[in-house]
Amino acid sequence: MKTINFLLAGVGGQGVLMASNILASVGMLAGYDVKKSEIHGMSQRGGNVSSHVRWGEIVHSPIIPDASADFLLAFEAMEALRYLPMLRADSVVLMDRHQIVPVTVTSGDAVYPEYADIEGTLRQISPNVQWVPGVELAEEMGNARVANIITLGLLSTYLDVPESVWKQAIARRVPQRFVELNYHAWETGRKLRETVNA
Amino acid sequence: MTEERPKDLLSGNEAIARGAWEAGVTFASGYPGTPSTEILENFARYPGIYAEWAPNEKVALDAAIGAAYAGRRALATMKHVGLNVAADSFFYASMTGAEAGLVIISADDPQMHSSQNEQDNRNYAKFARVPCLDPADSQEARDMVIAGFDISEQFDTPVLVRPTTRISHSFTMVESSDERLDVPPRIKKFPKNPQKYVMVPANARHRHPFIEKRLQALKDFAETFPLNRTEWRDTELGIITGSVAYQYAREVFPEASILKLGMSYPLPMQMIADFARRVKRLIVLEELDPFIEEHVRLAGIPVEGKSIFPLCGELNPTIVRNAAIEAGLLPAEHFIPPTELPEKMPPVPVRPPVLCPGCPHRSTFWAIKKLHLPINGDIGCYTLGVVHPLDAIDTTGCMGAGIGVAHGASKSTGRKHVAVIGDSTFFHTGIPALANVAYNNSPVITVIMDNRVTAMTGDQPNPGTGKNLMGGDAPRIELEPLVKAMGIKHVKKVDAYDEKSVETTLKEFKRLDEPSVLITERPCALLPEVRKTYQPLKVDLEKCDGCGVCVRTGCPALVRSSEIHEESGRAKVEIDPLLCTGCDLCAQVCPSEAITFRAQMDELAFATHI
Numbered sequence: 001m002k003t004i005n006f007l008l009a010g011v012g013g014q015g016v017l018m019a020s021n022i023l024a025s026v027g028m029l030a031g032y033d034v035k036k037s038e039i040h041g042m043s044q045r046g047g048n049v050s051s052h053v054r055w056g057e058i059v060h061s062p063i064i065p066d067a068s069a070d071f072l073l074a075f076e077a078m079e080a081l082r083y084l085p086m087l088r089a090d091s092v093v094l095m096d097r098h099q100i101v102p103v104t105v106t107s108g109d110a111v112y113p114e115y116a117d118i119e120g121t122l123r124q125i126s127p128n129v130q131w132v133p134g135v136e137l138a139e140e141m142g143n144a145r146v147a148n149i150i151t152l153g154l155l156s157t158y159l160d161v162p163e164s165v166w167k168q169a170i171a172r173r174v175p176q177r178f179v180e181l182n183y184h185a186w187e188t189g190r191k192l193r194e195t196v197n198a
Numbered sequence: 199m200t201e202e203r204p205k206d207l208l209s210g211n212e213a214i215a216r217g218a219w220e221a222g223v224t225f226a227s228g229y230p231g232t233p234s235t236e237i238l239e240n241f242a243r244y245p246g247i248y249a250e251w252a253p254n255e256k257v258a259l260d261a262a263i264g265a266a267y268a269g270r271r272a273l274a275t276m277k278h279v280g281l282n283v284a285a286d287s288f289f290y291a292s293m294t295g296a297e298a299g300l301v302i303i304s305a306d307d308p309q310m311h312s313s314q315n316e317q318d319n320r321n322y323a324k325f326a327r328v329p330c331l332d333p334a335d336s337q338e339a340r341d342m343v344i345a346g347f348d349i350s351e352q353f354d355t356p357v358l359v360r361p362t363t364r365i366s367h368s369f370t371m372v373e374s375s376d377e378r379l380d381v382p383p384r385i386k387k388f389p390k391n392p393q394k395y396v397m398v399p400a401n402a403r404h405r406h407p408f409i410e411k412r413l414q415a416l417k418d419f420a421e422t423f424p425l426n427r428t429e430w431r432d433t434e435l436g437i438i439t440g441s442v443a444y445q446y447a448r449e450v451f452p453e454a455s456i457l458k459l460g461m462s463y464p465l466p467m468q469m470i471a472d473f474a475r476r477v478k479r480l481i482v483l484e485e486l487d488p489f490i491e492e493h494v495r496l497a498g499i500p501v502e503g504k505s506i507f508p509l510c511g512e513l514n515p516t517i518v519r520n521a522a523i524e525a526g527l528l529p530a531e532h533f534i535p536p537t538e539l540p541e542k543m544p545p546v547p548v549r550p551p552v553l554c555p556g557c558p559h560r561s562t563f564w565a566i567k568k569l570h571l572p573i574n575g576d577i578g579c580y581t582l583g584v585v586h587p588l589d590a591i592d593t594t595g596c597m598g599a600g601i602g603v604a605h606g607a608s609k610s611t612g613r614k615h616v617a618v619i620g621d622s623t624f625f626h627t628g629i630p631a632l633a634n635v636a637y638n639n640s641p642v643i644t645v646i647m648d649n650r651v652t653a654m655t656g657d658q659p660n661p662g663t664g665k666n667l668m669g670g671d672a673p674r675i676e677l678e679p680l681v682k683a684m685g686i687k688h689v690k691k692v693d694a695y696d697e698k699s700v701e702t703t704l705k706e707f708k709r710l711d712e713p714s715v716l717i718t719e720r721p722c723a724l725l726p727e728v729r730k731t732y733q734p735l736k737v738d739l740e741k742c743d744g745c746g747v748c749v750r751t752g753c754p755a756l757v758r759s760s761e762i763h764e765e766s767g768r769a770k771v772e773i774d775p776l777l778c779t780g781c782d783l784c785a786q787v788c789p790s791e792a793i794t795f796r797a798q799m800d801e802l803a804f805a806t807h808i
């Protein structure tokens with residue numbers, strides 16, 4: 001069993017930790033040893049948040065070494081750019097088009113990068129870069145908060161884990177009354193694979 | 199027999215709480231602080247226990263000591279710097295021991311993810327002659343808490359368990375038991391044993407040799423303690439390690455022999471000597487101080503450690519691997535080439551942590567700045583007043599420091615200073631500092647930013663909240679009468695959202711030559727009951743000329759619009775309805791009256807309804 005490294009990134013309040021909890025549960029239910037690491041604290045105050053999830057036969061370090069992320073899931077448009085040193089030539093990058101404008105941009109001290117530049121930069125490292133209309137589709141479903149689950153649905157198409165395991169993990173981690181909505185979001189994400197080519 | 203139960207994926211903190219419960223702990227006290235906070239929050243949910251937030255770490259530790267004196271297994275939790283606050287108690291507890299197990303969790307923060315320093319608290323263990331356990335994952339975190347209670351009782355000593363941020367906040371699989379150790383109170387009556395528990399010099403002089411003897415016995419115990427173990431593999435390289443560094447050692451040096459130390463103090467020197475003898479090259483891999491390394495060297499054993507690996511900051515597999523290759527510990531083909539970053543890429547804007555939209559601290563800082571006085575800050579969300587564009591804090595050291603620093607600076611120069619402090623920090627260590635301002639009469643303006651919770655660490659209740667850790671109602675200590683009772687004559691309480699009143703009061707206080715206290719009151723905008731009252735405001739684009747005054751409040755809900763004001767050429771401002779809470783500060787400061795107040799929004803909503 002090869003270790004699989006997932007790096008999840010976003011902004012405080014986006015549910016990065018919820019998504020990584022689900023991903024960790026999926027790994028466990030699929031029979032892997034799992035470790036997950038994240039930093040709380042200041043990140044709650046609008047800062048960037050990241051979480052490392054590792055599946056393997058035996059996982060030692062809870063943090064992913066540089067240049068070793070198999071998957072980078074960015075739940076905000078420019079956040080993937082922060083983690084370039086974690087990527088390598090065959091990493092898969094799934095990134096939500098949704099923008100959360102930092103105060104440094106509002107105050108005029110910084111400029112929000114263009115979509116094309118974000119994508120172009122990542123593509124210089126790996127060709128497997130894919131935008132996900134996660135927040136957009138989630139809003140259509142009436143709840144922006146399930147955007148992450150849409151991305152997880154797309155991620156699932158790259159992994160050899162049965163659908164039932166994903167659903168079991170979702171049911172474990174989200175409140176009862178949101179389970180159906182989350183299943184729907186996950187399925188929506190899964191279907192995105194037909195339209196993308198990453 | 200204990201029952202087989204499926205493994206759980208637990209954070210180190212959850213596992214510590216689990217271990218404490220399984221070990222039969224019935225009393226726990228602590229003070230929040232990243233990365234330790236979730237230990238007590240989780241422990242409080244178990245049945246058959248009592249858990250509380252104390253006003254500070256010293257009080258928490260004294261309370262745990264009291265419970266252990268009374269024969270009940272007790273736990274105290276805090277972050278690493280909390281042990282500085284509790285140090286005095288830590289030392290006497292080492293001298294006295296207790297009747298039942300006493301475990302102190304102090305969570306270190308290498309890399310200072312959310313702390314002001316990265317002190318290595320293994321030094322406290324040595325300083326106070328107390329054993330220290332260093333978990334390397336959540337399983338060990340649980341196991342070591344259980345072992346810690348046994349050691350505590352066997353040797354009549356407090357035990358320090360020292361997770362780090364990476365252990366506390368990483369989730370790994372844990373096997374635990376549904377059965378809880380039934381530990382009946384070890385004594386019936388509170389002990390009457392002054393030779394042991396009354397540390398007057400005559401008694402203390404007898405206790406000192408006792409704790410030195412205890413330390414000797416602990417050293418012998420360490421030699422056979424199962425959480426110290428040798429993993430024999432190739433003997434070309436031998437690594438002594440513990441805590442999360444053990445994981446990095448396993449990942450980077452899969453072939454090397456390892457002496458894994460679960461107890462970092464006292465060390466099993468015989469085990470170390472045997473290990474050293476059988477390996478060709480000996481290194482210590484540890485985060486922060488060369489703590490183990492110095493002990494090994496002191497024993498005359500040649501060893502390398504900090505000459506190879508960094509002393510500052512966290513380790514990680516990449517740092518360890520690169521340092522190892524450089525030092526010739528690994529062949530060059532183990533090198534993982536770093537990702538080549540594109541030469542031309544857009545700069546990535548930083549996201550500094552900022553005061554939340556609707557944070558009641560923002561308006562207070564806005565007003566304080568107009569006094570043009572030095573501002574001595576403290577630790578809490580309000581420390582973020584330092585961030586541009588507020589730029590409103592001149593000093594911050596540790597919790598409770600601000601008022602004292604303001605007093606000293608003011609007294610020594612004859613100038614006025616402002617001290618800002620949060621409610622939790624005021625209860626923590628602010629009260630004695632304000633007593634000094636009152637007693638020694640300095641013209642310090644103390645602003646207590648009372649948001650009714652300990653917000654920085656995730657909105658824990660404190661003595662001013664009216665709730666306790668276990669969810670029950672609690673009496674609320676009112677700040678105004680408390681401060682007045684110190685003899686401070688000028689005390690005022692205003693709504694933090696009312697910028698004008700905050701400003702007027704402060705200007706009034708600036709003219710005084712006596713201590714004054716302003717309490718700015720308004721609950722934290724993240725509290726569930728406050729969330730229900732959010733009412734996003736609107737900018738009237740007709741009136742907005744893009745002057746940017748509102749943006750200077752640093753509120754993340756204000757964003758520049760794509761619409762440009764014709765005359766000035768400046769981008770107008772919009773409000774993100776998903777972020778705005780409707781605190782009104784921007785509406786109050788807008789010179790063009792272009793932002794609709796909450797009350798007006800309510801009227802508008804009402805009008806559209808009929």
Ligand SMILES: Cc1ncc(C[n+]2csc(CCOP(=O)(O)OP(=O)(O)O)c2C)c(N)n1
Pocket residue numbers: 229230231232255277279280283577578579580597619620621622623624649651652653654655
């Ligand atoms: C000795 C010590 N204990 C705990 C902490 C962790 N900590 C940082 S700020 C804070 C409390 C902040 O609460 P409050 O003063 O009410 O300010 P708020 O965050 O609510 O604005 C705590 C507990 C610390 N930094 N130092």
